[in-house]
Amino acid sequence: MANAPFRPFETNLDKDRALATLRTATDGADDGELFLERRRSEALVFDDGRVRNASYDASEGFGLRAVRGETAGYAHSTDLSEKALARAVETTHLAVGSGGGTLADAPTGTNARLYGDLDPISEISFPAKLDLLKEIDDFLRGLDPKVVQVSATVAGSLQEVEILRPEGTHLRDARPMSRINISVIVEKDGRRESGSMGGGGRAGFADLFERTHWEGVAREALRIALVNLDAVPAPAGVMDVVLGPGWPGILLHEAVGHGLEGDFNRKGSSAFAELMGQQVAAKGVTVLDDGTIPDRRGSLTIDDEGTPSARNVLIEDGVLVGYMQDRQNARLMGVEPTGNGRRESYAHTPMPRMTNTYMLGGNAAPDAILADLKDGIYAVGFGGGQVDITNGKFVFSCTEAYRVENGKVGAPVKGATLIGDGATAMKQIRAVGNDLKLDPGIGNCGKAGQWVPVGVGQPTLMIGGLTVGGAAA
Numbered sequence: 001m002a003n004a005p006f007r008p009f010e011t012n013l014d015k016d017r018a019l020a021t022l023r024t025a026t027d028g029a030d031d032g033e034l035f036l037e038r039r040r041s042e043a044l045v046f047d048d049g050r051v052r053n054a055s056y057d058a059s060e061g062f063g064l065r066a067v068r069g070e071t072a073g074y075a076h077s078t079d080l081s082e083k084a085l086a087r088a089v090e091t092t093h094l095a096v097g098s099g100g101g102t103l104a105d106a107p108t109g110t111n112a113r114l115y116g117d118l119d120p121i122s123e124i125s126f127p128a129k130l131d132l133l134k135e136i137d138d139f140l141r142g143l144d145p146k147v148v149q150v151s152a153t154v155a156g157s158l159q160e161v162e163i164l165r166p167e168g169t170h171l172r173d174a175r176p177m178s179r180i181n182i183s184v185i186v187e188k189d190g191r192r193e194s195g196s197m198g199g200g201g202r203a204g205f206a207d208l209f210e211r212t213h214w215e216g217v218a219r220e221a222l223r224i225a226l227v228n229l230d231a232v233p234a235p236a237g238v239m240d241v242v243l244g245p246g247w248p249g250i251l252l253h254e255a256v257g258h259g260l261e262g263d264f265n266r267k268g269s270s271a272f273a274e275l276m277g278q279q280v281a282a283k284g285v286t287v288l289d290d291g292t293i294p295d296r297r298g299s300l301t302i303d304d305e306g307t308p309s310a311r312n313v314l315i316e317d318g319v320l321v322g323y324m325q326d327r328q329n330a331r332l333m334g335v336e337p338t339g340n341g342r343r344e345s346y347a348h349t350p351m352p353r354m355t356n357t358y359m360l361g362g363n364a365a366p367d368a369i370l371a372d373l374k375d376g377i378y379a380v381g382f383g384g385g386q387v388d389i390t391n392g393k394f395v396f397s398c399t400e401a402y403r404v405e406n407g408k409v410g411a412p413v414k415g416a417t418l419i420g421d422g423a424t425a426m427k428q429i430r431a432v433g434n435d436l437k438l439d440p441g442i443g444n445c446g447k448a449g450q451w452v453p454v455g456v457g458q459p460t461l462m463i464g465g466l467t468v469g470g471a472a473a
Contacts, residue, residue, distance in 0.1 A: 004121055005174075006038040006060070008161035011337045012080040019164060021082070025066050025073075025089040026166045028099020031327055032066040032092070033305060034164040036080065037346040041157035046133035048149050056121075063346040066092040067328050069189060070102045076347045097128035106169040110308035114294050114301045115202035120156030123204045128228055129154050138219040140218050141182055146229070147222065148192070149185040154178075156205060159249065164304045171306045176293065177201070177453065179441065180208045182218050188307070193231070193414075194400075195224030199440025201295045221343060224381065224400050227412045227434045233472025234377070234401065234416035238472045239428070241418060242373050244380030245366070245437035249456035253357050254387040255394040255422030259449070260314050260322075261340070262329035262388055271392040271423050280320045281426035282360050287315040289324055291339055291355030297441040298356040298455035303343035305350050312338045314357075315426075326352045344450040354445060358457030362432025366460040369431045371407040377416060377468055378402040378409055392422035395469075417469035425463050433460030 009015040018034060026032035038060040045053040063076040064085065073095030075088035129227040136152045156178045181198030197220040202209060207213060243251065256272075264270035272280060281287070291300045291309030305327050314322050324346045325333070326341030329352055342353035370378060381400030387393070398416040402409050438457035445454040 003119060008036045008080050008162060008448060010020045013085070015170070017082060018085060021085050021089060021166060022064070022164060023166045025064055025092045026103065027096065028101050029066040029068045029096045029103065030331065031099040031104045032166060035063045035065070035164040035304065035343070035346055037061060037159065037312060039139050039157060039345065040121055040158045041155070043127050043153065043155040044126070044133065045151065046130070046137060047151040049137060051130065051428070059079070059345070061346040063279050063348070064088040064092050065349060066095050068096050070332065071095045072328065072349055074102070074349045084125055103166060106165055106167050107302070107306040107337070108308060110302065111299055112292070112308065114299050114309070115176060118176055118204040119158045120176050120178040120204050121158060123206070124209065132214070133328070136182060136214060139215065140222060143219070143222060144186065144226070146186040146188050146226070147184055148187045151183040153181045153297055154205070161304070165306065169306065171302055173301050175300070177202060178203060178205045178208060180214060180217060181442070182221045184221045184225050186222070186229055188229050190228065193225050193228035195221045195228060197221040197224065198442050201297045201359040201441040202299060203295045226412055227400060231414035232413040233415035234468065235403065236468060236470045238463060238465055238467050240373055240376040240464050241468065242370055242376065242378045243458065243461045243463065244378070245433065245435045245459050246457060248379060248382055249439060249441070249458035250356055250382050250443065251385070251394065251396055251418070252287065252359055253354060253443070253445070253454065253456045254385055255392055256426060257289070257354050257357045258387065258389050259392055259422060260324060261354070262323045262325040263352050265323050266333050267307060269390050271390065271421070278320055279318050279455060280423065281315050281318040282429040283318045284432050285312065285315060285318050285429055286360040287357070288313055288360065289340065289354055289357045293356055293455070296356050296438070296455045297453045298354065298441060300339070300355060303339045303341045303350070304343045305337070307337045307339045307341060309339040309355060312340070324352045324354060326350050344452055344453050348450050351448065351450070353447060353452055354454050356438070356455035356457070358436070358438060359432070359459065359461070361434050361436035361459040364431045364433050366433045368436050369433055369460050370404065370409060371464050372431065373404045373462065374406055376404050376415065378404050379416065379418065393420070394422060395419050396400060413470065415470050419467040419469055425466065428464040429461055430464050431462040433461045
């Protein structure tokens, strides 16, 4: 039965023989594990009044890893059989060489359970999902005659993993994910602009399918599109910028978060390498990576090595106090793993990755922060961006931003990009709002060709002296 729980040691492998094989692979190693996974996902896209795409994907397989020092041997297969596992040993054992390693201690156990294991794919029928998308389309077109195109997507998945370690530890996790995304294009006098909104998390579709929820998402997508319809070209130059709460935390994630991952710092390639204990941000700035928030998109009961997720403080009152670690980098750096060992699938090796990365709120009222902005940009929505991890330099495009002069929020602007570097920007934070907000559940993070779901967040912030790219003022 397709919906039966994933139990590979009951259906495909003998657990005792698999453990013996794993021990052969990791003999003389520092660490290693057998990671088994089944993933099922479904997506339905309704665009311009018709179904544009409907997909269902299912995959399963294992990854076998042996680690010694800085080297890792990894083999993976879609064949969950003892023969395939035995063949994988030949590859993984190459990393161990002549042996001599001391097997690391097993991860500490946890009784936490941060999400249910409801299957979003089977929870609500395909026809019901299609009906909802049609209803969203009709609703938006009825709201405003300027709407010329609507695109709505529902996507759900269930990832089931089992982790077997050479000392015999056996861990299991089932990770649901659901999301609704709505985009709208409006037109006036021949000019077209778009807006989008969405979100979800590690839960089923029940709450997302509530009318009060999806109506709010649809109205917000339309609002952003209408704002952009009246936007004027953005100014260019060095100016102060106020970032809105929530999703603008993606700038923090990219410009600072990646630089605080353990592997970049161990190798000395991060702009934050060798700065532990030093002031790297303005006073009052505290940044966390927290994988323990229930139902959040970036949360994990256990990471992909079996380490329980944690609430890790990275920067405290402006001082660098921690990095995000997987097991290998933690061991090589002489610290404890932090529950940040993540991989895209069984076909990928784990590495230090963010979960939900955010800045804590401060004491300033958001209105007061804006009132103090004499000449600058108020950015509340972001699209794509690029970051150089070695120096923290970033370029981000704004999807919703406003011109501010003498504390007054003026016309919306389009074409604004924010340019700077994370280390400098963090030190130039001049005010931290009291309105911490997490994003609605839309983030994906790429690193070394692997993509994982993440969360971001922040309060309203004022950052001094960012370069704003746009049209000439």
